[in-house]
Amino acid sequence: MTPDDRLDPGIQRLIAAVDGRPDAMVALALTLLLPRGLAQTARRLCDAALALAPDDREIAAQARRIRSAGVGKWYFTMVQDDDRHALYAAALRSVMPADATLLDIGAGTGLFAMIAARAGAARVIACERDSAVAAAAAAVVARNGYADRVTIIPKDARDLQIGVDLAAPANLLLWDNLANNLIGAGGLKTVEDARARLLTRDAVIMPYRAEIMVGLATHRRPADYAMGIVDGFDMTPFNQLAVAHDTPDRGAIDLRSNGVAIFDMDFTGPPIPAARNAVTVHATAGRVHGIIQWIRFHLAEGIVYDTIDPGVRAFETEVTPVEPFDVADGQAVVICGRHDRDVPWFWLEA
Structure with a gap:
């Protein structure tokens, strides 16, 4: 309610x-x-x-x-991510069960629901908890002639019921993550709830796996994170209030190391517990200003959507600022991380 x-x-x-x-x-x-x-x-x-x-x-x-009011600007940038659309369409075609009933969690604009129908889904039940967004998505679906196969329901996925919103459990789940850090929008709990109540035992899940990736980053505008001397005044004490993490423009960040998966999450297995981990990356020579984090989605076998790739519009990378330091070519640096199933956070080993 x-x-x-x-x-x-x-x-x-x-x-x-x-x-x-x-x-x-x-x-x-x-x-x-x-x-x-x-x-x-x-x-x-x-x-x-x-x-x-x-x-x-x-x-x-x-x-x-x-x-x-309250409708994110990201809806208008997400639909510009043509590579993402193509990858999801290819993945859907590769795993589509016969006579598929697809549950789309996080319908948004309705685009992925229509892509699923075009890829062969017999029925698509797409839920969207924002009633205004759901109404707009339903209008989009009707405008494009898919209202006979795509139903937009203005509900949170955890309020859906078999026999009310779905005639029977779905055999394909498409969940559209809206958090740059993978788990920040309640994704783990939502998928686990859907598996327990709304899907067949052998349902296909897309994405079926995702990795939270980390690496070292150089910021081209480091003053965005830390104050120094301004007009002759030492402003550094104010840095204690600097942001814990940021989503800078892609053009402002250079990757300063290889990327490594710090958390690897399989959505087809048991519930994913809170975890702590540490991974080693190897730097390229230069100045480090932060830890960069992005997501690698595994949609279907051999089909991967990496949110750090050029041209990605649906997601931003996130950067955790650190005390700046210089690294040599090949230098090993240990990145630590923890997540509580709702939020991940990162730091460097001392």
């Missing part, structure tokens, strides 16, 4: 009081409903205001703010 499902009587009275006045309706949505986390109610009020004043450009401008 969301906050929108249990509106305070006082808010209900305010909504009734502005009924029929588009400017007051969008004002209420912006100043009260959205700040209180009532996005669905705000969007419904916004749609009603637009219906009353379809030609009012100011109302339309306010409505855009309401409709887009």
Whole structure:
């Protein structure tokens, strides 16, 4: 149940009081409903205001703010990742069971659900917990003629039920990770829950495995991470408040070592426990400013999507800043890491 499902009587009275006045309706949505986390109610009020004043450009401008609230810009960059689309399509074709019922967790724009249908899935059940995103995805699916095979359900995957949302367990799972660190969006718990409740025992899982990769990094703009002398003043004490990790522009980072998998996760096996590990990388000569982390997805046998590759738009690499130091060619450096199933963190061995 969301906050929108249990509106305070006082808010209900305010909504009734502005009924029929588009400017007051969008004002209420912006100043009260959205700040209180009532996005669905705000969007419904916004749609009603637009219906009353379809030609009012100011109302339309306010409505855009309401409709887009909380919707990540990443949806618009993800769909530009052509290599990713091609890899997933090839992987789906290679593993597609006969008469496949595919469960797509994290439908987003609906693109992957349609790619799955085009690759041969008989039925696609795609869930998306953001109701506005789900509605837009359903419109996209209908626009492209796949509504007979693709169903978008505005629910979190952990709220899905067999017999309600799916007629029977799915035999193919496609889960679309939205965390640059693999596990930050609750991916482990979501996949484990789906395997336990929503899939057949022999269901194919995509991706079936993923590695959290690490290496050394040089930042071309190190001042983004650490202050030095500014106008003659020593600003270094402020560095204690520097970010713990960052997602810098790809052009700002150079890889200063080989990459190594620090965590290797198999989503077809037992639940993945919290873990600690240390790996050795070998540097190329230069200055090190941080530990870079990315993901290597194993979609199907021999089909890998690596989020550090040029042209990737769906994911960013993450960098954990370290005290800068110089390395020689071939120098061994030990990177340590730990994850608690929700967040990974990294540091260098002393």
